[in-house]
Amino acid sequence: MTERRRRYIRMYALVWFVLAVAGDIGLALGPTPPFQASDLASSQSTVIKILAVIAWPVFSAVVATIAFTLFGNRVAPHEGDIDPGKLRGDSRPQIAWISASIVIVLSLAVYGTVALASDQPGAGISTTSASLRQPASPSDPLEVQVIAQQWWFTYRYPTYGGVETPQLVIPVGQKIQFHVTSLDVVHSFWFYALGVKADAVPLNDNVFTVTPTQTGTYRVQCSELCGLWHGNMNADDAMVVSSSDFAAWIQQQQAMDAPILKYLPAYSHTYEPNPPAYGT
Known part of the structure; x- marks a missing residue:
């Protein structure tokens, strides 16, 4: 990996981290719908806040990855095409991404089930x-x-x-x-x-x-x-x-x-x- 590529990775990782932290702070402290005028509305607002706090870093990571792909992999015209032999797959990001997705989805499933069981607003x-x-x-x-x-x-x-x-x-x-x-x-x-x-x-x-x-x-x-x-x-x-x-x-x-x-x-x-x- 070239030094230029490492620099791009560090820069985009820093940008992603700042955006993720700033966004989560804003979401955690800001108001979320609906108006918290009942016990049920407060529970719904908490669920929305949790989902938003989890989703924002994922969204910003996707945007940062797209930006890195567009700008970090640019090749100057005089450099010619990249030698296919230099392209290598890396299983570590894939494993990390899949593992994190599984943990998040299962955690949300457990939380949602517990919340529904405890609220029971509708009796059918x-x-x-x-x-x-x-x-x-x-x-x-x-x-x-x-x-x-x-x-x-x-x-x-x-x-x-x-x-x-x-x-x-x-x-x-x-x-x-x-x-x-x-x-x-x-x-x-x-x-x-x-x-x-x-x-x-x-x-x-x-x-x-x-x-x-x-x-x-x-x-x-x-x-x-x-x-x-x-x-x-x-x-x-x-x-x-x-x-x-x-x-x-x-x-x-x-x-x-x-x-x-x-x-x-x-x-x-x-x-x-x-x-x-x-x-x-």
Whole structure:
């Protein structure tokens, strides 16, 4: 190996190291999506950060290798072609690269499996019967039903008499058990800030559990193409509030819904698709 080639290798190795370290520091200290407004969103953010920190050095190494190949192997016109006899393979980089890839992939597989097993945000399709129930204690999950239909969401609170509202309001610090269903076509309930994304399928009850950790006003939207006005199926008024504010709000909703509550269908985890006869 010529001195010129060694110099190129050292230079590109140094550039790669600086870029890898600087990038990883920026990724580790900087914000990552989604907003960490729930336990689930924080877990997702941590996974994204870990993947980004691992991927950045690999990406920068690939770019550095391409740059070295383009510039480090240049031959001046007067030097002529390289003698094929001087080209030699080196198994050490190949072994190192393959070994590192195996270790990274297996480590991520183990981490991902453990994270999924510990989070368990989605309970899949529920077959349990639905009923109205007394207000839960702060330690019990608060059940909130998400009803999708073209082209909006409504929300029912079985804990509070089955009251139905067009606005989602939930208390901070309490486990929320979303029951997501649809009245017509397939939708998808996406509460980005909480890291919740659950398909809404007619005659199916999709259960998703999350604990909000930050108060605020957030956006919910449909993320499944559901017809002509799919792009307008969103709302920027979903709120995570304190327990006292939630108690005051739900009492207000119960009072407003009292005159029409008897006309609503009995609370159920699913409903027969019949939009003209349903809703507030």
